[in-house]
Amino acid sequence: MREDWEHGGFGLYIHWPFCQAKCPYCDFNSHVVAQIDQKAWCNAYLSEIDRVGAETQGRVLKSVFFGGGTPSMMDPDLVDAILTKVRATWSLANDIEITLEANPTSVEAGRFVGYRDAGVNRVSMGIQALNDTDLRALGRLHTAQEALTAFSTARETFDRVSFDLIYARQGQNLADWRAELTQALGLAIDHLSLYQLTIEDGTAFGDRYAAGKLRGLPNDDVAADMYALTQDVCAAANFESYEVSNHARPGYESIHNQIYWRYGDYAGIGPGAHGRLTLGGDRYATEAPLAPMQWLAQVGKTGIGDSLRSKLSAEDQRSELLLMGMRLREGVLIKRIEITEKIEKNINSLNDLGMVKSRGDRLVLTGQGRPILNAVLRELLAD
Ligand SMILES: C[S@@+](CC[C@H](N)C(=O)[O-])C[C@H]1O[C@@H](n2cnc3c(N)ncnc32)[C@H](O)[C@@H]1O
Ligand code: SF4
Structure with a gap:
């Protein structure tokens, strides 16, 4: 009998936990460190792929997603070693999607050809804003021009390129967002992620907001108008939303994200990575320790990167199916x-x-x- 996860398929998420700088709005598991031993990270990822591969033998892999943090800090050789191991571990779907999240600086763009040669076939770039004043306010290390140049390198290197923008930023009004979105749609190839700025506890923006010092945020009504405008303008450009914040030309939806939202199975590898795996007829949630060095040490010592594996009840699964699928x-x-x-x-x-x-x-x-x-x-x- 077909198992429930097969409605969504099977994918692999690999978390790279490092960034060049921490953006003040971001609560992803990302850390700034002076030095990274890429060889040690390589050994740990390969060992984790062996471990989950043994549990999921015989499955067809539909996608691999290198997320972060900033995976475009990874050496192309590291990405190559991981993808070589992936190919030796699972059968790959003919149309497998292999995405890497990239920050749009010139240094990262210099690695794009190496990633493509390793097997990456899709890049998702965090552009966030298309003017320098707002990029500075978001703590970004790139200018708008640098992002556009990195984007055009990505276009020349990969068939599929997506980019992210954040809207409802400080000082942004509806007309500003309309103009920026129109410019973005003029650049976009097949996919766009458009996120409304959320103020997360424990971030620099969260602290400033709590202290009443994060000024000029659009109020809820303006933010709702921005959301409605986003839907209309994107639909008119044939970039209808297939998910709340994600827009694609028909047929170019992200295969990886659809595995999550269709409640398929995915193995999550790396610090803080989450997974959902159906094993022996039961579905499990997995989680790994957040701290990068703790995860690395644990994999080296015990050969198991997960810190948690809990069986999901029928009720948990129903809630997750609805929370994701709706x-x-x-x-x-x-x-x-x-x-x-x-x-x-x-x-x-x-x-x-x-x-x-x-x-x-x-x-x-x-x-x-x-x-x-x-x-x-x-x-x-x-x-
Ligand atoms: C893991 S991050 C990005 C990858 C890459 N490091 C970058 O910054 O370009 C994924 C995306 O989440 C979005 N994001 C992160 N924090 C957010 C927040 N507080 N509000 C809205 N969007 C956010 C950003 O658009 C970001 O590109
Ligand atoms: S938005 Fe991207 S670059 Fe900035 S801290 Fe988060 S993961 Fe790192």
Whole structure:
């Protein structure tokens, strides 16, 4: 019988935890260090691939994603060694997607050909803003021009290139965002990630915000208008959103991210990486220690990078399926949802409010529900 994860397929996430500098808004597991022993990191990643490969033998791998941190700090030789090991471990889908997240500086762009030769076929660049004043406010190390130059190197090197922008920034109004988004769509090839700035606890922006010193952020109404504008302008340019913050030309959606949102299985390797694996009929959540040197030492000592492996109950799995799947425009296959009396009641009341609906064999958000996704999900999963 087909196992549930096969609806989403199987992918591999590799976390690289280092950056040149810490951006003040970012709460990803990223660290700035003076020196990195790339050989030691290589040994640890290869050992982890051996470990998860033994547990997932016979599977077809649909994607590999090098995320961070700043994976474009990795030596191309390190990426090559990892991908050589990946090819020896799993059968690869014919259309496998191998993405690497890159920061758009000239130094990183100099490594693009090496990554391509190692097997990377898609780059996702964090451009964030298209003017220097805002890039400085976001703590970025590149100028707008440098980002555009790195982007054009990426275009020449890879068939598939995506980039990220952050909107609802300090001092940004609706007209500013419209102009920047229009410029971005003029550059975009097949995929764009457009994130509304979130202020995260424990970041420099979080501290400044708490102290009342992060001025000029658009209020909630303006931010909601920016979201609506994003949907309209992108759809008009044939970059419809296939997920809340992700836009692609039809057929160019990110295979890797779709594995998460369709609630497939993925092995997560590296400091702080999360995974979801179905083994022996049960589904497990895995997690690794956040601190880079702790992870490295643990892999060296015990041969196991994970710090946690917990079995997910049927209820956990239902919540995760809905939390992930409702982010997608395609929604969730109804036959995958284990319907209880409570869930049915929640779905019916959200349907009556016009927030969700069934479309064919799927449960989807309506246009009215999409901008308030988090509130809809809370209601959907309420006890
Ligand atoms: C792991 S990070 C980026 C990769 C790469 N290090 C870079 O910065 O170019 C993934 C993306 O998350 C987005 N992001 C991170 N923190 C955010 C925040 N607080 N609000 C909105 N977007 C955020 C940024 O657009 C970033 O490019
Ligand atoms: S946004 Fe990217 S470069 Fe900046 S700290 Fe986060 S992961 Fe590092």
